[in-house]
Amino acid sequence: MATPLPQLTKEHGKMILTVALTGNINTKERNPNLPCTPQEIADDVHKCAKLGASFFHIHARDENEKPTMRVEIFREICRLVKERDPDVIIQISTGGRAPPVGVDVDPDLWRINPLDLLPESGSFTPGSVNLEPGIYMNSPKLVHALAQKYTETGIKPEIEVFDTNMMHKTDQLVKKGLLKRPIHYGFVMGAPGAQGGDLRQLAHLVSMVQPGDTWSTIGIGKYELPLAATAIAMGGHVRVGLEDNNKMPDGTLATNESLVEYVADLAKTMGRQLATPAEAREILGLKPEWKDRILPQLKEKKTYPGDQWHLAKENGEEKKE
Numbered sequence: 001m002a003t004p005l006p007q008l009t010k011e012h013g014k015m016i017l018t019v020a021l022t023g024n025i026n027t028k029e030r031n032p033n034l035p036c037t038p039q040e041i042a043d044d045v046h047k048c049a050k051l052g053a054s055f056f057h058i059h060a061r062d063e064n065e066k067p068t069m070r071v072e073i074f075r076e077i078c079r080l081v082k083e084r085d086p087d088v089i090i091q092i093s094t095g096g097r098a099p100p101v102g103v104d105v106d107p108d109l110w111r112i113n114p115l116d117l118l119p120e121s122g123s124f125t126p127g128s129v130n131l132e133p134g135i136y137m138n139s140p141k142l143v144h145a146l147a148q149k150y151t152e153t154g155i156k157p158e159i160e161v162f163d164t165n166m167m168h169k170t171d172q173l174v175k176k177g178l179l180k181r182p183i184h185y186g187f188v189m190g191a192p193g194a195q196g197g198d199l200r201q202l203a204h205l206v207s208m209v210q211p212g213d214t215w216s217t218i219g220i221g222k223y224e225l226p227l228a229a230t231a232i233a234m235g236g237h238v239r240v241g242l243e244d245n246n247k248m249p250d251g252t253l254a255t256n257e258s259l260v261e262y263v264a265d266l267a268k269t270m271g272r273q274l275a276t277p278a279e280a281r282e283i284l285g286l287k288p289e290w291k292d293r294i295l296p297q298l299k300e301k302k303t304y305p306g307d308q309w310h311l312a313k314e315n316g317e318e319k320k321e
Helices: 006-012 038-050 071-084 107-117 140-153 165-175 199-207 221-234 256-270 277-284 295-299 305-314
Strands: 017-020 055-058 089-092 121-124 129-131 134-136 156-161 184-189 214-219 237-240
Touching: 017 038, 017 256, 038 055, 038 071, 038 256, 055 071, 071 089, 071 107, 071 295, 071 305, 089 107, 089 277, 107 140, 107 295, 107 305, 121 140, 140 156, 140 165, 156 165, 184 199, 199 214, 199 221, 214 221, 221 237, 221 256, 237 256
Parallel strands: 017 055, 017 237, 055 089, 089 121, 121 156, 156 184, 184 214, 214 237
Antiparallel strands: 129 134
16 A cells, blocks of 8 residues: 555645435435445444544435434434444434425424434535436525524534535525534535536635635545545545445445445545544534433434324324314
């Protein structure tokens, strides 16, 4: 292996390696390695944490492996993760799909409610974007409500940037007092219908970052690993995982573990050390004393409208009109 470049490590500091384990779109038909159950997700967290990943972006799937925002499922995932890997940083996704037909719940609250678990971080897309063949809807009402939720709870948002307008919107939210700097950005690049995955676009995005803010690449499909290498060289951070990409460079099916191992080795070769969870908290400005703020909520049995609907259906009860 090539000798590490200590000057690059000194200049850029340690790198946070995030894993997006599941997402909304991927399926076991496309990749049998995709974790869907709470136990499968927690098992992948454990494998990836041992390889140096410190930050985990969590989506939930229901009993039919379909995307869901049911709080009870997020609670179980987080419980299993904290049980075995208590130090890792959990980020709950707010990017879930609309509630199922028949669920009498505000679609915005459906996406916000899992943040009541008080994870250390949550995702935040401050605008809508075409993700062919559909639209990823984030209405002004939802954007405002999410910003308020993050400010009130102190949960650290990661701004998922699908185009440069979302960085302008972030600046507006900061000026209104609805978000606080430093900001952590996730540059989503290469998604069909959104911004491209070329290096010029990444350079443009980085040029818009304010002093003290941090950023990570989120390359979709074939863009994931080339952008990861660029982020390592430019002083950014990296997200990998089966939410974003199914393939290794040689075209074989990936696992979350194999993607983490690949980028961890690449970072070492290029002279960037991986941040431990404690170091990642320091880089992101997370309060160490809030590391376990999630634990009391994981013991609760509080239910939400989406959870109650599912339980009623499971028990054979008819939905009242």
